[in-house]
Amino acid sequence: AWYKDYPKSSFHFFDDRREWSQMDKAGHVWTAYQLSRISAETWKWGGLSNRKAAWLGGASAFAFQSVIEILDGFSAEWGFSVGDMEANLIGSAGFVAQELLFRDQIVQVKLGYKPYDYSPELRTRRDQLFGTSLQEQILKDYNGQRYWLSGNVSKLAPGFGLPPWLNIAIGYGADGMLGGHDNTWTDKQGNFFDRRDIRRTRRFYIAPDIDLTKIKTNSKLLRSVFFLLNSVKIPAPTIEYNSSGRFKLHAIMF
8 A cells, every 4th residue: 555655653633624725625525526426326337226326326435535534544644634524525425415306416526627837946846745747746736726616507597498518617726835834845855945925826717617418429438438527627718716806817727
């Protein structure tokens, strides 16, 4: 296991609710929601009813993430994060509740990512925090991530004859972050860095989106591809409002 190379400790708690402008918590919500969705679909494929599959999908996703959190609790470098568990519960419960109430996911949790533009002198810090490969950075680099609540317009506002695949999405992101709480750090050689000149900015978005699972096709392969891709926000024109008090229009935002 990847934990084997990290120092262990007795079980302890770790409060990280104020770190990374809560982007890591949004990531936990997205992960729990998507694991619940995929797990429930697997249970349905195995022959269970929608209701049972929803319960088992949400429970198995939450249990999986709980095991990871418990292991964190025995790690000297981290700890058991109640904030992470709260976010995990929100993601799984959000999926289950919609399945039980509507037998549909009217509001979905989606991920958007665009590589953050680090200046050359900050790329070493980026690699230390978020990894060197694109796969690692998609999962870890909070500066490049955006998380979206994507609602189905025809279900939220019926009676207007809108296409069933059309969604409207509200997003959240943050950038300028070079540490959990602030932009100061000390490297392994004891060198202290202070980059508080880089502003940590919260960003809020609204944009159209597409629910790929509502696109009709007779192809089982395409339905499977659409199901998996529906975890990701479709790039689209976007309006942004940020913590600097400014509006911005993006021709395309992921």
